[in-house]
Amino acid sequence: MFFRHWKATAWMGLLSLWALSSTACQPGLSPDEGNFEEEGLSATAPAELVSCTGVPAWNASTIYNPGDRVVYQGSLYEALVAIWTADPVWGTASGWYKLVGACSGTGTDAGTDGGTDGGTDGGTQGDTKAPTQVTGLRSTGVTTTQVSLAWNAATDDTGVTGYLVFRNGTQVGTTASLAYTDGVLSPSTQYGYTVKARDAAGNVSVASATLSVTTAQDTNPNGSWHPSYVALGTVYEPFTGTDGFFTKVNPLFPAGKRLDYGYLYLNGGSQISEWHSRAVRLATKSKEQGMTPIFVVYGIGGNTDSPAAVWANLQSTSFLTQYFQGLRDVGQTATSIMGTGRVGYVIEPDTLGYVQQQYAAQYGGDPAQMPAATNAAYDSGVLQRGVDPSFPNTLTGLVQSINYALRKHTPKAFLGWQLNLWAAPGAPGTGIMHSTEVYGFEAGKTRIQDNARANAGFALKAGVKYGGAEFISIDKYGLDGAGAAGANPNDPASSIWFWNADLWNNYLLFVRTLKDTLSLPVVLWQIPAGHINGTSRRSPTAYNASGVFPNLDNSVQRYEESASPYFFGDTLTLSGNRLAYFSKNVWNDPKVSVSGSTVTWGSHMQEAANAGVVAILMGAGVGVSTRGIPQPGASPEAVPTDGYYWITRVQDYYAGPVNLP
Numbered sequence: 001m002f003f004r005h006w007k008a009t010a011w012m013g014l015l016s017l018w019a020l021s022s023t024a025c026q027p028g029l030s031p032d033e034g035n036f037e038e039e040g041l042s043a044t045a046p047a048e049l050v051s052c053t054g055v056p057a058w059n060a061s062t063i064y065n066p067g068d069r070v071v072y073q074g075s076l077y078e079a080l081v082a083i084w085t086a087d088p089v090w091g092t093a094s095g096w097y098k099l100v101g102a103c104s105g106t107g108t109d110a111g112t113d114g115g116t117d118g119g120t121d122g123g124t125q126g127d128t129k130a131p132t133q134v135t136g137l138r139s140t141g142v143t144t145t146q147v148s149l150a151w152n153a154a155t156d157d158t159g160v161t162g163y164l165v166f167r168n169g170t171q172v173g174t175t176a177s178l179a180y181t182d183g184v185l186s187p188s189t190q191y192g193y194t195v196k197a198r199d200a201a202g203n204v205s206v207a208s209a210t211l212s213v214t215t216a217q218d219t220n221p222n223g224s225w226h227p228s229y230v231a232l233g234t235v236y237e238p239f240t241g242t243d244g245f246f247t248k249v250n251p252l253f254p255a256g257k258r259l260d261y262g263y264l265y266l267n268g269g270s271q272i273s274e275w276h277s278r279a280v281r282l283a284t285k286s287k288e289q290g291m292t293p294i295f296v297v298y299g300i301g302g303n304t305d306s307p308a309a310v311w312a313n314l315q316s317t318s319f320l321t322q323y324f325q326g327l328r329d330v331g332q333t334a335t336s337i338m339g340t341g342r343v344g345y346v347i348e349p350d351t352l353g354y355v356q357q358q359y360a361a362q363y364g365g366d367p368a369q370m371p372a373a374t375n376a377a378y379d380s381g382v383l384q385r386g387v388d389p390s391f392p393n394t395l396t397g398l399v400q401s402i403n404y405a406l407r408k409h410t411p412k413a414f415l416g417w418q419l420n421l422w423a424a425p426g427a428p429g430t431g432i433m434h435s436t437e438v439y440g441f442e443a444g445k446t447r448i449q450d451n452a453r454a455n456a457g458f459a460l461k462a463g464v465k466y467g468g469a470e471f472i473s474i475d476k477y478g479l480d481g482a483g484a485a486g487a488n489p490n491d492p493a494s495s496i497w498f499w500n501a502d503l504w505n506n507y508l509l510f511v512r513t514l515k516d517t518l519s520l521p522v523v524l525w526q527i528p529a530g531h532i533n534g535t536s537r538r539s540p541t542a543y544n545a546s547g548v549f550p551n552l553d554n555s556v557q558r559y560e561e562s563a564s565p566y567f568f569g570d571t572l573t574l575s576g577n578r579l580a581y582f583s584k585n586v587w588n589d590p591k592v593s594v595s596g597s598t599v600t601w602g603s604h605m606q607e608a609a610n611a612g613v614v615a616i617l618m619g620a621g622v623g624v625s626t627r628g629i630p631q632p633g634a635s636p637e638a639v640p641t642d643g644y645y646w647i648t649r650v651q652d653y654y655a656g657p658v659n660l661p
Contacts, residue, residue, distance in 0.1 A: 131156035131197035134208035144187040154197035174251040181256035186341030225414035229657035233261025235619025238285035241630035244638030257654040268299035283337035294344035307354035320376030331410035345415040353420030367462035372398040400466040416471035424454035452513035478621020480530040483559035515612030529628030530561030543644035568649040569603035605658040
């Protein structure tokens, strides 16, 4: 049995495997594939290491090409020692390798079946000959965000069934044709492409020669920070689990399409020391996946959820000195990795909300009268007195200085401050979205609009638009609706955050009012990723062999949520309180219909676009949330906790994204 993290137990694993393989090429000596699954490894990993004698020697450089069959002359022990010597973290960078004790050229497969394959399935299991190398790789079209490729057909004794496309060494797509379009790239950026051919037996050719292609220059950089459609993004904590996740799901995206954004938190306090490494990880991995990185700067709270901590840190020169130095380093680090590619910032969730809620009244609701240690921007050396603008020691001055510093040290930045649903007064105890339930439909809508204007008005006085900020951001809540605030999934009408379509329509009314008041587009952030049980949506069998999405059991990291069904659309079979609640349609929404126990919500992406939404960033906001993509701490580490529902809906959406007005 191999080990998931074999770096830590390498020599024990090497010795045990050596005992299995000291006599090379004996059929049946390979580890059982079931053991791989038990250890969280793939039984059909992207490459094979074959330990044999009397065959060509292993070329050390090819072990790192996923998809290659690698042959080593000598015992398996010697092969593993060679790999360990060449790269001590082998397995974490490029995926796991299937280990089989088999001889090349014997016409047998010495896997778990003892080498008897090659009969009833037409012999493909006995086929060990890879297709010829792909030649003629060329670019047939380049834009600022897309590269179109074409190549000559490879040949094979049993026939080529498909081609694997790699960008900068990472597989980004699979196609049966001789062409592929890779999209969601950064302007003026060089990418290296290779293509491999695969036959019916799973044999993969060596990689083609690398083709270097540079995307076109962005001729309108200030007006093209987002795509022309409602874009999607995900919380993205890069680690080996997300590498494995994207390797699995990328081939199921429509050709040339990927998630637009990946976002990562920069928490304050002692965690400011981690900002540099997090900037490196997010920028590197986002670029690798064709996404634009967005940093959620969550620093002023000092990694607490305390209004008092926010207020104290706003007036602490020592705290803000470290904060500004961290912002400068993140901007410079991400820019050095992204080159001319863009870098986004969602700035300070909850900060303006706590200040408005707890402290604004004693200063007449005027951020320009509220104290803040803006001088730290200059004391830190991030801004220069007499050279950069002179920002006052007020909340407005601090907000403006943060915008200015991010732009100064991230030349291709796009940014926006995050506002809160709960910051302004006037909401019922259950929250502003429930106003239509408490005050009546029309009066409730008016209260929602007034509340949004109060939020937007305070933000405007605080200087959030300074320097030409590109957007304003609003969240929902970090935890899925069925898990938040003691929700009862069987009685969702009693919950605060498990919303039906009426409450989501209230939410878009709030969003539209923000957009109209601030004259800025809106980025929805931290939108949860669970789904409602009872979905009739079929799962790709690549994700769930049954073709059915598993029900979420409403335990930690497996909670139901209604955001994805609302925005992407869904048809649900429900009963009892759940049927009554999710059938409600006080808004007379034409995209909500009910037939017996079946409730259908049509996609509301167009309604989101009409409300001013240009991007929806989804994902777990707190550790117990349901994960649409893996995050550290989930098990198995490469598997999302929602049964692949969210990523399936994303892939469906990208087949025909909704254009912006």
